[in-house]
Amino acid sequence: MELFFLNGDMAARLRLVIVSALLCLSSSVCAETNPDDYDVLQDFYKGLNNPEVLKWPAGSNDPCGDKWNYIFCSGSRVTQIQTKNLKLSGTLPEHLNKLTELSNLGLQNNNLSGSLPSFSGLSKLQYAYLGNNQFDTIPSDFLVGLTSLQVISLNNNPLNQSTGWTLPSDISDSVQLTNLSLSGCNLAGQIPDFLGSMSSLAVLEMSYNMLTGRIPTSLSGSQLRILKLNNQQGSGLTGSIDVVASMTQLTLVWLHGNSFTGPIPSGIGDCTSLTQVSLNNNQLVGLIPENLTALPRLQSLQLGNNKLMGPIPNVSFSNFKYDPNPFCQSTPGIPCAPEVTALLGFLGGMDYPESVATSWSGNDPCGNSWFGVSCTGQTKVSRINLQKLNLNGSISPSLGQLDSIQEIILAGNNLNGTIPDVLASLPSLTLLDVSNNDLAPPVPKFKTSVKFIVLGNRLLDPSAPPRSPPAGNSPPGNSPPSGGGSNPGEASKGSSKPNVLVYVLPIVIGVVIILLAGLLVYCRRKGKKETFPAPSSIVIHPRDSSHSEGTVKVVVANNANGSIPSSIPTTTSSGSTSNTHVIESGNLVVSVQILRNVTNNFSADQELGRGGFGVVYKGELHDGTEIAVKRMESGMLSSKAFDEFQAEIAVLSKVRHRNLVSLLGFSAEDNEKLLVYEYMPNGALSKHLFHWKKLNIDPLSWKKRLNIALDVARAMEYLHNLAHQSFIHRDLKSSNILLDDNFRAKVADFGLVKLAPDGKNSMATRLAGTFGYLAPEYAVTGKVTTKVDVFSFGVVLIELLTGMTALDDNRSEETRHLASWFYHVKSNKETLRSTIDKSIDISEDTFESICAVSDLAGHCIAREPQQRPDMGYAVNVLAPLVDKWKPSKDDNDESLGIDFGQPLLQMVKGWQAAEGSTSMSLYLDDSKGSIPARPAGFAESFTSSDGR
Numbered sequence: 001m002e003l004f005f006l007n008g009d010m011a012a013r014l015r016l017v018i019v020s021a022l023l024c025l026s027s028s029v030c031a032e033t034n035p036d037d038y039d040v041l042q043d044f045y046k047g048l049n050n051p052e053v054l055k056w057p058a059g060s061n062d063p064c065g066d067k068w069n070y071i072f073c074s075g076s077r078v079t080q081i082q083t084k085n086l087k088l089s090g091t092l093p094e095h096l097n098k099l100t101e102l103s104n105l106g107l108q109n110n111n112l113s114g115s116l117p118s119f120s121g122l123s124k125l126q127y128a129y130l131g132n133n134q135f136d137t138i139p140s141d142f143l144v145g146l147t148s149l150q151v152i153s154l155n156n157n158p159l160n161q162s163t164g165w166t167l168p169s170d171i172s173d174s175v176q177l178t179n180l181s182l183s184g185c186n187l188a189g190q191i192p193d194f195l196g197s198m199s200s201l202a203v204l205e206m207s208y209n210m211l212t213g214r215i216p217t218s219l220s221g222s223q224l225r226i227l228k229l230n231n232q233q234g235s236g237l238t239g240s241i242d243v244v245a246s247m248t249q250l251t252l253v254w255l256h257g258n259s260f261t262g263p264i265p266s267g268i269g270d271c272t273s274l275t276q277v278s279l280n281n282n283q284l285v286g287l288i289p290e291n292l293t294a295l296p297r298l299q300s301l302q303l304g305n306n307k308l309m310g311p312i313p314n315v316s317f318s319n320f321k322y323d324p325n326p327f328c329q330s331t332p333g334i335p336c337a338p339e340v341t342a343l344l345g346f347l348g349g350m351d352y353p354e355s356v357a358t359s360w361s362g363n364d365p366c367g368n369s370w371f372g373v374s375c376t377g378q379t380k381v382s383r384i385n386l387q388k389l390n391l392n393g394s395i396s397p398s399l400g401q402l403d404s405i406q407e408i409i410l411a412g413n414n415l416n417g418t419i420p421d422v423l424a425s426l427p428s429l430t431l432l433d434v435s436n437n438d439l440a441p442p443v444p445k446f447k448t449s450v451k452f453i454v455l456g457n458r459l460l461d462p463s464a465p466p467r468s469p470p471a472g473n474s475p476p477g478n479s480p481p482s483g484g485g486s487n488p489g490e491a492s493k494g495s496s497k498p499n500v501l502v503y504v505l506p507i508v509i510g511v512v513i514i515l516l517a518g519l520l521v522y523c524r525r526k527g528k529k530e531t532f533p534a535p536s537s538i539v540i541h542p543r544d545s546s547h548s549e550g551t552v553k554v555v556v557a558n559n560a561n562g563s564i565p566s567s568i569p570t571t572t573s574s575g576s577t578s579n580t581h582v583i584e585s586g587n588l589v590v591s592v593q594i595l596r597n598v599t600n601n602f603s604a605d606q607e608l609g610r611g612g613f614g615v616v617y618k619g620e621l622h623d624g625t626e627i628a629v630k631r632m633e634s635g636m637l638s639s640k641a642f643d644e645f646q647a648e649i650a651v652l653s654k655v656r657h658r659n660l661v662s663l664l665g666f667s668a669e670d671n672e673k674l675l676v677y678e679y680m681p682n683g684a685l686s687k688h689l690f691h692w693k694k695l696n697i698d699p700l701s702w703k704k705r706l707n708i709a710l711d712v713a714r715a716m717e718y719l720h721n722l723a724h725q726s727f728i729h730r731d732l733k734s735s736n737i738l739l740d741d742n743f744r745a746k747v748a749d750f751g752l753v754k755l756a757p758d759g760k761n762s763m764a765t766r767l768a769g770t771f772g773y774l775a776p777e778y779a780v781t782g783k784v785t786t787k788v789d790v791f792s793f794g795v796v797l798i799e800l801l802t803g804m805t806a807l808d809d810n811r812s813e814e815t816r817h818l819a820s821w822f823y824h825v826k827s828n829k830e831t832l833r834s835t836i837d838k839s840i841d842i843s844e845d846t847f848e849s850i851c852a853v854s855d856l857a858g859h860c861i862a863r864e865p866q867q868r869p870d871m872g873y874a875v876n877v878l879a880p881l882v883d884k885w886k887p888s889k890d891d892n893d894e895s896l897g898i899d900f901g902q903p904l905l906q907m908v909k910g911w912q913a914a915e916g917s918t919s920m921s922l923y924l925d926d927s928k929g930s931i932p933a934r935p936a937g938f939a940e941s942f943t944s945s946d947g948r
């Protein structure tokens with residue numbers, strides 16, 4: 001018999017086949033399949049709502065033997081279930097993990113729901129595709145013991161939606177795992193550290209989750225080829241992206257739609273396989289490194305909506321998106337102005353600290369009030385003052401390019417490294433103050449004309465107290481470690497010669513400073529009763545009545561820290577003999593001390609309101625002039641508030657209009673920044689529109705509202721059409737519109753105003769403004785044009801019409817956002833009538849003008865900026881309405897001294913006269929505060945390249 005020539009194993013198998021064939025003939029028990037596996041498949045079938053699509057044979061109990069569709073076996077054991085794309089709905093059996101030989105599970109792209117079963121113990125499972133279903137729960141032991149797992153995808157399942165879930169560390173036992181795809185499945189918390197130890201991992205996808213925190217440093221050096229962490233809900237992932245540069249195998253990295261900060265690491269040049277890089281919609285700063293754009297295989301680079309600076313590089317591939325960003329030029333390949341290049345290089349040495357970098361945008365360090373930069377004339381950078389900002393890093397030699405620089409003040413930071421030699425050859429340098437840093441020798445030799453201050457640098461000044469616990473750093477002067485010195489010759493050269501200078505210089509400077517201080521004290525004492533610290537900054541605002549135009553000339557005296565915009569001419573405050581404020585030849589002089597006195601030392605009783613950046617107090621000068629004093633909150637002054645402060649002064653000094661609140665003066669001492677405005681007795685428009693009941697005041701008549709609208713329109717028209725420049729307010733809202741005695745309006749709060757670029761171009765800028773008033777394109781792209789103000793103006797018009805606030809979370813979903821809601825109701829006159837503020841008495845005439853105003857409002861809030869009118873158009877619409885309107889009999893506005901029946905011109909004259917007689921201004925800011933730089937939800941619009 002030939003059978004005996006077969007080997008034993010084959011013979012045994014053959015025998016089994018023959019036996020089971022015989023059994024099949026003799027009985028109905030004909031199952032080759034393991035009964036447990038059959039049970040699981042039977043339950044799988046039962047759990048489905050539409051099992052018929054599987055077309056499994058009725059009456060068969062042998063999936064393996066009868067070769068059921070989509071099921072694959074090895075012997076009697078089920079090894080694969082492959083039912084992708086079948087629109088299956090239903091749930092999976094709880095005991096699926098009894099399929100202990102399962103190696104490949106493909107259930108993706110169905111409509112399976114309910115809980116995922118535990119996969120615990122499926123030690124043969126290599127591939128698990130569960131993506132694009134509706135599974136809503138993942139059991140905590142799901143990933144236990146999956147020792148053969150190579151690929152798992154749970155993409156796009158609403159897992160543990162209410163709480164989110166974190167990846168159990170069990171998965172680190174899956175030591176062969178290459179693909180981990182967990183996008184859109186509600187992962188919460190931080191990216192787990194243990195991923196860094198999974199050396200087999202090549203693809204990590206965790207997009208569209210709720211992850212927070214940083215990219216773990218444990219991923220440094222990982223062999224990942226694909227990393228997708230884009231579009232986390234909420235503020236998203238934070239911290240720097242430096243670690244990415246160490247993942248040299250990367251071909252694709254998507255980090256867009258998060259809150260990553262810091263610069264793009266130039267070390268990314270090591271990731272030579274990269275083809276796709278998406279970093280858009282983050283808070284990245286600094287230059288675009290050449291190393292990134294020169295990557296040999298790069299095909300797609302998305303960088304929009306960050307805070308990237310400097311030039312836009314030319315690239316050789318077409319899919320390059322870079323706007324919006326505060327670049328110095330708007331076209332690729334054009335270099336920045338030389339000063340800008342030098343300044344950005346300098347900033348790069350300190351890793352682009354955010355507090356400074358955000359204001360160093362564009363191509364004009366002298367025009368846009370760059371934080372800490374002062375200029376002489378239009379273009380010559382004369383001074384850098386960045387003291388006490390906790391700056392890290394080193395002083396870049398690029399500072400040596402700034403030929404015009406006179407003073408460099410970097411005191412009180414944590415700068416290390418050496419002072420670049422090139423600084424010694426700067427032709428105009430008179431002061432270099434690097435005291436209280438951590439700089440190291442050697443120190444360059446400066447000309448005697450340079451005042452050089454290096455006190456308080458541990459390595460340069462041994463007498464200084466250590467800045468931090470000396471971590472194994474031997475101070476210079478200690479004998480160098482005897483053994484192992486790699487280059488002793490150089491070491492001694494580096495430390496002996498400069499040390500002479502290092503030791504002597506601080507002493508000399510110290511003596512000089514003590515002498516100077518003494519002299520100063522002596523002089524002060526000599527001067528008469530200086531009862532308060534000499535006013536370091538005083539603004540003199542001429543109220544010269546001979547100047548009917550009242551053009552403003554702001555003079556800053558004895559400016560303390562040089563951070564005042566160069567547009568304001570500076571003079572020194574000569575030894576003015578008196579410290580009481582005097583109105584001398586029409587000038588109002590204000591000092592901090594006086595402002596302290598007139599506001600009862602900023603007492604709470606005097607408080608008029610609170611804004612985003614400080615509190616406003618009422619004060620009365622001894623001649624009876626009422627003023628409003630805005631006190632910038634201390635502690636916020638180093639960055640944003642101080643920018644605002646400077647911006648406000650710079651703008652107010654250039655801008656003057658009867659419908660803009662006047663700046664009377666300002667004071668800036670170290671910790672006190674004060675702005676003095678005319679006092680506006682009737683306070684903010686918002687108060688009269690929204691809080692009149694509570695405050696027990698009369699609601700505004702339609703006539704008053706019309707006038708206010710026109711006043712605001714005129715103010716904005718003026719701002720937008722200044723002779724050579726255009727200003728954009730960016731934060732127009734009813735709490736920034738102040739009312740005088742006669743309920744005429746003036747626009748206030750220019751803190752956010754930014755000079756518009758020449759022509760009608762838009763510019764990308766930091767997002768400012770208040771939610772509810774924000775134009776959509778501004779919110780989304782950060783692009784500012786005058787049309788942003790037109791939109792806000794439209795919202796104010798709607799507030800005037802409806803008496804409803806721009807945004808109110810307590811209102812129904814539909815009406816919450818006033819502008820979007822109004823956009824839909826305005827077209828129907830009857831609906832419109834029902835939305836008008838009930839306190840407005842609607843007569844036939846008024847309704848006509850109400851309709852006209854609501855039409856105008858509708859145009860102003862058009863979605864597309866190009867479809868919104870200019871402010872001039874608004875003035876033209878509103879002026880005739882104001883003009884035409886005749887007071888009804890019971891309207892007693894005339895008792896306030898303004899006859900609205902008069903022709904407009906005449907009326908305005910009367911009103912100008914009225915303005916001259918009293919000065920006014922008040923602040924009541926009941927805004928909801930400024931919105932965060934990137935509102936949640938807008939990020940989605942930038943999802944450039946996500947292939948989902």
Ligand SMILES: *[C@@H]1O[C@H](CO)[C@@H](O)[C@H](O)[C@H]1NC(C)=O
Pocket residue numbers: 087089090111113
């Ligand atoms: C998915 O399944 C649910 C029931 O579990 C059903 O209501 C829904 O219509 C299904 N959707 C599709 C697209 O089949």
Ligand SMILES: *[C@@H]1O[C@H](CO)[C@@H](O)[C@H](O)[C@H]1NC(C)=O
Pocket residue numbers: 137138139140160164165166168
């Ligand atoms: C998901 O939620 C279920 C029930 O709410 C819970 O038992 C389970 O542990 C959660 N899964 C994870 C991975 O946290």
Ligand SMILES: *[C@@H]1O[C@H](CO)[C@@H](O)[C@H](O)[C@H]1NC(C)=O
Pocket residue numbers: 151178179203226
């Ligand atoms: C792993 O992920 C990559 C990238 O998404 C994909 O191309 C590859 O097919 C995946 N591997 C397997 C086995 O699914």
Ligand SMILES: *[C@@H]1O[C@H](CO)[C@@H](O)[C@H](O)[C@H]1NC(C)=O
Pocket residue numbers: 266267268269270291
């Ligand atoms: C640019 O990338 C190269 C590797 O390609 C690296 O050696 C170099 O250090 C990088 N440059 C910088 C400034 O990091």
Ligand SMILES: *[C@@H]1O[C@H](CO)[C@@H](O)[C@H](O)[C@H]1NC(C)=O
Pocket residue numbers: 392393416417
């Ligand atoms: C300077 O400080 C940074 C941290 O701020 C550190 O990484 C760097 O190594 C230091 N450089 C020197 C030369 O000490």
